[in-house]
Amino acid sequence: MSPGYVPGAGHHQAEMFWRNVSTAVGCDGGHLDCMRGVGFEKLSSAASDVEGKYDYQLQPRVDGDFVGDTYEAQLYHNRFNFTGPPVITHEKHENNSQAWPGVSTTDDVVGRLLELYPESDYSSPGLRFADMKQSFDMTAHDYALTRALGNQTWNGMSYYWYSTYSLSGNGTTSGFGSSTPIDTSVARKMQKYLLSFVHTGNPNTMWPNDKIYWPKYGSNATQIVFNSTIQLEKDDLANAKSEYWNEALWY
Template sequence: MHVYALMVAAAAVVVPAIADSSTYQGPVVNTTSTTSSSSQTVPSSGSSSSPLPTVELDYTTVQAVGGNATIGYFKYQNIRFAKAPTGDLRFSAPEWPDIETAINTGNLAEADVSCKTSEDCLYLDVWAPADAAGRNLPVMVWTYGGGFTGGSKSGVTPEGLFDLSTDFVYVAYNYRVGIAGLANGPTYQHEGGVANLCVWDSQHAFEWVQKYISNFGGNPNDVTAVGFSAGGSQVMFQMTRFGGRAPQLFHKAYIMSPGYVPGAGHHHAEQFWQNVSSSLGCNGGHLDCMREISYDALVNASNTIVDNYTYQMQPRVDGFIIPDTYEANLYQGHFNFSGPCVISHALHEANSRAYSGVNTQEDVSTYVRIFFPGISDDAVETLLELYPEEDYESAGLRFADMKQSFDLTDKNIALTHALNNETWNAQVALGAASHGADQNYYWYSTYTLNTSSNS
């Protein structure tokens, strides 16, 4: 059975949508010329010169940037799903975008805009079948990986999936990464900064899907969340956000190699925030000052401190949107997701290569403390006993195996425990079977959409 089928197949049980999407019933297509305030007619043939369709939302009109009826789908690019998180909105929760008077032709940003390099980055793409109107199709929402420091909505694209079937709608969104999406600590929060903004951005994107995906022919009651690595953890954070007290925003999940290291707490985050702010001339970490710093300077200073300080850029327990690690929330029943769910891992996620920097057995203990600054001596000794030196050819391989467990593969256990018979565990042993080596098999992609010729 194709991996694709597992990713987008409809579930037997569908949970009702939590957002009211009754305002719109399928795509609204304008029939006037693009020289006016409206857009052109949906093409009925495969001609690359045919006009591209538009879809109306209550705050904007978006026009496809590529595709045609012959290949069977269209791409709508760079739809703003939140206000630009710049100026006073830096370090703030996402807000719904303002009304746009001009047609959005996908050029509000570069096609591959990334939050790693651009602060105005909260855009999403929608890929929809040419005949999506009124079909109420299943929806696949993609969340990319990148260690919470990189990645973008365009890192992978669904042409290969649409070559297999055009019976679903695809959405990919950006979320803030690095210091813009993961700033944390007592001073930061006391100053009014919102912790774990990457998780807030993800929630907002799923809320957008609930509110607007029916305009593109998608069914808000049949949404599958798909994520890889940090993106897989983003999906799990959505399952457990607010300790399970928040509405469910998707109905199925396909989680690939979720990665997340929860060990570094607020003390570590406070030191990092103070180090970065001081290096930028914002002594004391005051938010007003940090909001005036250019984005490039902010990112560069943060990256320098990360390298020098061995700081782990990860979401942290904040007592609010992340009241506890998602593993703890799952074990305690604090989640709002009923399944079904597939969670997969590669056979050798991270243990086939020695971990860089770990050259001696003493380094193993040192790096355990880097990842878990508050760990006790007894806990370190227990960990070393569970991964005995004699089982490994080198110290680097020993620590790599430890990190594979606490960063990646342990997530299966908590989710399987929580969801009982609604979880399917998968192991990928194809190729090198290392972290990310399975992605080519999932996406079936041998070509990309040419937006200059709509082919």
């Protein structure tokens, strides 16, 4: 599941959204007594206007009651009640295939990140930063969930987009959603893993002779890779980049 824009650490963005909406409806400071007196149409209009201007993702937010804290923080402190079974995947180039706007010089990225994302690996500073942002927003979070659940998860990486058959390039220079013709063989196998998991809680149970066995992450950090072929390899999340972001954000 992808929520679109993925909030970073803490509650800063959500707080600023609340402040902007409350100010727009005449409740400077965002006090609840004032906000409860605002009509629904006025409040809805203000929220939609602020969301459109600031690219804010409307989704459940931390309130200290129904949602006690950000899900990453809850995972790292083992404050969750979930026993199973999960499949965790990420797209290889979901957010790092286009250079990030406004990042045009090496001076825009600093410190430890320069070591983790060496300049020689990228054709432009924008692509360098885009890969950092993908690690921060997406892949590091998958690694957090895997660790919180004791590595008893099925992990995967896909070069395919959400339709499950559009193949993105192996490099990091293609545009969003670039594709090649449908590979029906790979698409069917991907769907068989998904349907098997939905029906049985295990992606391997159904049609075992039609696809390779998908092991759990375990101590070997194994993941399945969906590309023009399907194979197993060591998880690309278990690296210094993911560990750095998790340490910086939550430990």
